[in-house]
Amino acid sequence: MKKPELVFGIHAVTSLLNKAPERVLEMWLLSGRQDERLRPLLALADAAGVKPQLAARKTLDDKAESTQHQGVVVRVRPAKVLTENDLAALLDVQPMPFLLILDGVTDPHNLGACLRNADAAGVHGVIVPKDNSVGLTATVSKVACGAAETVPLFQVTNLARTMKQLQDAGIWIAGTAGEADSTLYQAKLTGPLAIAMGAEGKGLRRLTRETCDTLISIPMAGSVSSLNVSVATGICLFEVVRQRRDQ
Secondary structure, eight states: OOOOEEEESHHHHHHHHHHOGGGEEEEEEETTOOOGGGHHHHHHHHHTTOOOEEEOHHHHHHHHTSSOSTTEEEEEOOOOOBOHHHHHHHHHHOSSOEEEEEESOOOHHHHHHHHHHHHHHTOSEEEEESSSSOOSOHHHHHHHTTGGGTSOEEEESOHHHHHHHHHHTTOEEEEEOSSOSEETTTSOOOSSEEEEEEBTTTBSOHHHHHHSSEEEEOOOOSSOOOOOHHHHHHHHHHHHHHHHHTO
16 A cells, blocks of 8 residues: 655645545644635635644655745645556547647656646646656645646556557547657647657657657757757647637
């Protein structure tokens, strides 16, 4: 059984109390902090029967292993790990899937930012490989600003096999790569779709790249050769949003 985990930050804890209050085991608040930003969070905690404990800043720093906790840390039961079976169940009920595939993203800050982008763009789920990828850590939840509790994250054993199953279900997969078939703005990105993004620097792994239906690139006008994966993800996702709205 997985050990209890920590979540910190006002947005992340508020989202957790909204979406899954039963996961919260303990809550610590910064002693002396009483402001408007905490009132909605405290009301949710009270409704869930969670009694906050006051703690010194050093105690919260040590618990979160970070100074970015904004005065609130909670100990939670681990979230259920979503798998290929859960993804299949989603596809059964979602007539126009919009998915994000992240291949080899190991930085929790990047995953958190990608989840935040996915939530804002209306993505139905994010798919990552179990190996060579970061999971839902406290830092991911903090950076995601609540999106870690709203966007399903599916961890799959074999990413290429899962991609082929998506294709069998009628989902078009567009991967980002330098050796692209077209630019992001030339590609048709409507209908059932998955956008596949690789880790910064390495990009998509060979098998992942070869499994995509098409490869697209973001036009670059400056001297840099690549963008941070979370920035590139946001650009791609919102081009999909634009094209779908213009249909």
